[in-house]
Amino acid sequence: MKxxxxxxxxxxxxxxxxxxxxxxxxxxxxxxxxxxxxxxGGTLIELRxxxxxxxxxxxxxxxxxxxxxxxxxxxxxxxxxxxxKFEKQNSNDPKFIEEIKTKLSNSIGTVDFRRVENVGxxxxxxxxxxGVIAIALSLAAMLLYIWIRFEWQFSLGAILALFHDVIITxxxxxxxxxxxxxxxxxAVLTIVGYSMNDTVVIFDRVRENLxxxxxxxxxxxxxxxxxxxxxxxxxxxxxxxxxxxSIFIFGGEILKGFSLAMIxxxxxxxxxxIYIANPVLVSLKVSQRTIVKEEKE
Amino acid sequence: xxxxxxxxxxxxxxxxxxxxxxxxxxxxxVDDEFFSKNIKLGLDLQGGSYLLLEIDNEPVITQRxxxxxxxxxxxxxxxxxxVRNFVIEDKSIIFDVENSKIEDVKSLLDDxxxxxxxxxxxxxxxxxxxxxxxxxxxxxxxxxxxxxxxNSSLDQAIEIxxxxxxxxxxxEPNILKRGNDRILVELPGLDDPxxxxxxxxxxxxxxxxxxxxxxxxxFGTEKLSFEDGSSEAIVxxxxxxxxxxxxxxxxxxxxxxxETVVSFSLDRVGAKKFGKATSNGVGKRLAIVLDGKIxxxxxxREPIIGGNGQISGNFTFQSATDLxxxxxxxxxxxxxxxxxxRTVGPDLGKDSINAGIMSLIIGFILVVAFMFYKYRFxxxxxxxxLISNLFLLVGILTLFEATLTLPGxxxxxxxxxxxxxANVLIFERIKEELKNENNSIVAFDSGYTKSxxxxxDANITTLIAAVILFFMGSGPIKGxxxxxxxxxxxxxxxVYFIARLITAYYVIKNKHKEKLI
Numbered sequence: 001m002k003x004x005x006x007x008x009x010x011x012x013x014x015x016x017x018x019x020x021x022x023x024x025x026x027x028x029x030x031x032x033x034x035x036x037x038x039x040x041g042g043t044l045i046e047l048r049x050x051x052x053x054x055x056x057x058x059x060x061x062x063x064x065x066x067x068x069x070x071x072x073x074x075x076x077x078x079x080x081x082x083x084x085k086f087e088k089q090n091s092n093d094p095k096f097i098e099e100i101k102t103k104l105s106n107s108i109g110t111v112d113f114r115r116v117e118n119v120g121x122x123x124x125x126x127x128x129x130x131g132v133i134a135i136a137l138s139l140a141a142m143l144l145y146i147w148i149r150f151e152w153q154f155s156l157g158a159i160l161a162l163f164h165d166v167i168i169t170x171x172x173x174x175x176x177x178x179x180x181x182x183x184x185x186x187a188v189l190t191i192v193g194y195s196m197n198d199t200v201v202i203f204d205r206v207r208e209n210l211x212x213x214x215x216x217x218x219x220x221x222x223x224x225x226x227x228x229x230x231x232x233x234x235x236x237x238x239x240x241x242x243x244x245x246s247i248f249i250f251g252g253e254i255l256k257g258f259s260l261a262m263i264x265x266x267x268x269x270x271x272x273x274i275y276i277a278n279p280v281l282v283s284l285k286v287s288q289r290t291i292v293k294e295e296k297e
Numbered sequence: 298x299x300x301x302x303x304x305x306x307x308x309x310x311x312x313x314x315x316x317x318x319x320x321x322x323x324x325x326x327v328d329d330e331f332f333s334k335n336i337k338l339g340l341d342l343q344g345g346s347y348l349l350l351e352i353d354n355e356p357v358i359t360q361r362x363x364x365x366x367x368x369x370x371x372x373x374x375x376x377x378x379x380v381r382n383f384v385i386e387d388k389s390i391i392f393d394v395e396n397s398k399i400e401d402v403k404s405l406l407d408d409x410x411x412x413x414x415x416x417x418x419x420x421x422x423x424x425x426x427x428x429x430x431x432x433x434x435x436x437x438x439x440x441x442x443x444x445x446x447x448n449s450s451l452d453q454a455i456e457i458x459x460x461x462x463x464x465x466x467x468x469e470p471n472i473l474k475r476g477n478d479r480i481l482v483e484l485p486g487l488d489d490p491x492x493x494x495x496x497x498x499x500x501x502x503x504x505x506x507x508x509x510x511x512x513x514x515x516f517g518t519e520k521l522s523f524e525d526g527s528s529e530a531i532v533x534x535x536x537x538x539x540x541x542x543x544x545x546x547x548x549x550x551x552x553x554x555x556e557t558v559v560s561f562s563l564d565r566v567g568a569k570k571f572g573k574a575t576s577n578g579v580g581k582r583l584a585i586v587l588d589g590k591i592x593x594x595x596x597x598r599e600p601i602i603g604g605n606g607q608i609s610g611n612f613t614f615q616s617a618t619d620l621x622x623x624x625x626x627x628x629x630x631x632x633x634x635x636x637x638x639r640t641v642g643p644d645l646g647k648d649s650i651n652a653g654i655m656s657l658i659i660g661f662i663l664v665v666a667f668m669f670y671k672y673r674f675x676x677x678x679x680x681x682x683l684i685s686n687l688f689l690l691v692g693i694l695t696l697f698e699a700t701l702t703l704p705g706x707x708x709x710x711x712x713x714x715x716x717x718x719a720n721v722l723i724f725e726r727i728k729e730e731l732k733n734e735n736n737s738i739v740a741f742d743s744g745y746t747k748s749x750x751x752x753x754d755a756n757i758t759t760l761i762a763a764v765i766l767f768f769m770g771s772g773p774i775k776g777x778x779x780x781x782x783x784x785x786x787x788x789x790x791x792v793y794f795i796a797r798l799i800t801a802y803y804v805i806k807n808k809h810k811e812k813l814i
Contacts, residue, residue, distance in 0.1 A: 118635075186766055189766050197759055252652030
């Protein structure tokens with residue numbers, strides 16, 4: 001197979017990644033994330049209307065008359081399904097949902113509540129905290145694992161690649177105001193696993209090649225390693241993306257955000273294994289001595 | 298890496314077949330209990346309600362402090378120590394002791410064998426912590442004392458919740474403790490939790506108290522409003538009878554008024570108390586108070602001696618049934634707040650299952666087709682490993698009766714996509730080895746050996762993520778972490794035992810063939 005000179009573009013892609021990360025951080029800080037009821041508290045109702053004549057405006061108007069705080073209404077899948085979210089949650093009042101249903105039926109006709117989620121402020125704060133802890137913990141666990149398995153230069157490269165993937169994925173969610181809920185946390189953790197997995201495969205090869213070729217510099221060596229593992233990288237991302245696309249297209253509305261986050265994560269993860277993790281090795285001047293020293297100890 | 302003993306081949310085969318059997322058992326009916334296991338569907342797939350309740354322990358703490366004050370008074374009186382000015386303030390008891398006895402009181406409270414302030418050896422803690430300033434003492438629940446109190450009120454509450462839920466008769470409810478002040482209630486198949494919520498939302502503290510005619514009551518009076526909000530009444534604070542003495546309650550029809558009422562019967566002690574009180578109170582109005590609201594306040598026309606009575610109060614049959622149910626199941630030690638509720642209707646659950654299976658089938662076909670296109674014969678081997686992987690994964694989930702959620706199905710599909718990675722790593726490595734090695738058996742062998750650490754690394758990283766999710770995640774997310782984690786294990790098994798077995802067999806048979814892979 002023809003060798004592709006990935007290493008020629010290390011610099012340009014690093015600049016691109018830098019810009020993307022800064023842009024993502026700017027969005028995350030100034031625009032923030034669109035937290036769903038899991039993390040913000042409030043009520044979510046997925047409803048199905050009888051006639052397709054019921055439109056978003058009508059539904060929003062009837063909800064706005066009920067004094068429920070900020071109301072958002074979105075189409076969900078097909079044209080008779082909607083998701084309504086509002087700030088107010090009152091699960092202690094057993095008639096709360098029933099009354100909303102009655103009022104709604106009066107104004108737009110028969111409705112079916114397919115899903116109701118009602119999360120109090122205390123629970124949502126806890127869910128958010130445990131989500132953040134879960135992500136932090138998994139990053140720490142990865143760091144520990146990679147630190148045990150590799151030399152520190154490699155660990156740094158892998159971890160930077162991880163942060164790159166997570167930050168940019170969250171950045172995309174911020175830009176498009178996509179909802180962050182519990183399943184997104186699961187997706188982010190899986191991205192972390194996948195991105196690490198992808199990086200480790202290339203790094204294993206880099207380390208092997210450091211032993212094999214005594215006189216090739218790391219700049220060349222990373223490129224050789226990337227090329228040697230390239231077909232694996234492509235095949236695995238293709239099969240994973242095929243599976244994820246299948247969930248995205250056929251898996252129903254509930255899994256849309258989850259599969260989208262994963263699709264983005266796999267794309268960024270594959271990219272960062274090549275263009276973040278390896279340049280780090282180059283700029284840290286990893287050489288044959290790096291691993292020899294390690295093995296003597 | 299290519300050698301398999303006969304015993305090993307045999308055990309791999311048997312293991313795979315047995316586990317796969319459980320996969321199939323999901324779709325068939327078997328009479329034997331052990332072999333007819335099914336994967337449990339999560340609430341998001343079968344529809345149902347999830348409620349998280351939190352106990353409001355404030356009233357329990359106050360109550361406990363009040364009774365503790367009585368205990369203290371009696372205790373110190375017996376010990377001939379004069380204490381006064383008992384106050385309950387900010388969740389603590391404050392009192393004064395005569396000057397000469399300060400040290401005595403201190404040692405009584407601080408003693409490991411203290412009767413009044415029990416010491417728990419294993420936790421190295423008293424029930425109460427105390428502070429002393431001059432003659433004044435301030436007692437507060439210690440951390441452990443508070444945990445003890447919360448646990449006991451949680452235990453009581455969970456029992457009452459279970460009774461109430463059972464009485465409503467939903468199928469297979471799941472009621473669990475969460476921490477030391479929460480109760481999780483899962484109600485499969487229930488798409489309108491309104492009734493359960495109103496039943497669980499009531500403490501159901503029932504008391505009978507006389508309506509006070511004047512303010513000469515020695516116990517004091519309180520102003521309570523009627524349930525329907527129509528008016529208020531002054532009632533004596535003296536409790537004639539409480540719900541604790543109730544033995545049974547059921548909704549009945551009153552023949553004279555043609556009204557739905559709740560008839561109740563009392564235990565012996567209750568009947569006696571009630572008889573005495575109603576004998577003395579003929580002509581007075583007796584208020585029936587539930588959770589601080591008067592249901593009704595009928596006039597006592599004659600003494601009620603037999604221990605049977607009726608509660609009237611504009612009931613519908615449904616509301617009378619619910620009240621009877623609440624009274625039968627007993628009062629909660631403290632109010633419960635519903636702090637999280639998730640309800641999924643049955644047809645959304647069905648839609649989710651269909652969508653999940655649809656995407657699994659399509660994802661599977663795409664991956665299988667791609668692998669065949671890339672590797673031809675070896676693609677078939679990888680695909681066979683993938684199929685057995687799926688059977689093993691679902692079989693193990695069934696064997697352990699794990700709960701399958703929608704994200705769990707996503708986890709299975711993701712496993713399909715990522716499982717081929719291990720075989721791809723091996724096949725690519727073998728290709729490289731074949732470039733410099735003429736003996737194909739040697740090339741295959743070293744292909745397997747050299748890719749092993751990479752494959753382990755790659756899978757351990759994903760496993761770490763899955764384990765953390767399992768411990769941190771809740772509900773549906775836990776389902777995802779289970780399928781993802783078990784999927785990694787079955788992937789390794791199917792790659793290293795099943796795919797390698799077939800590969801070994803094929804390579805040894807065709808070792809002289811050109812361009813094996």
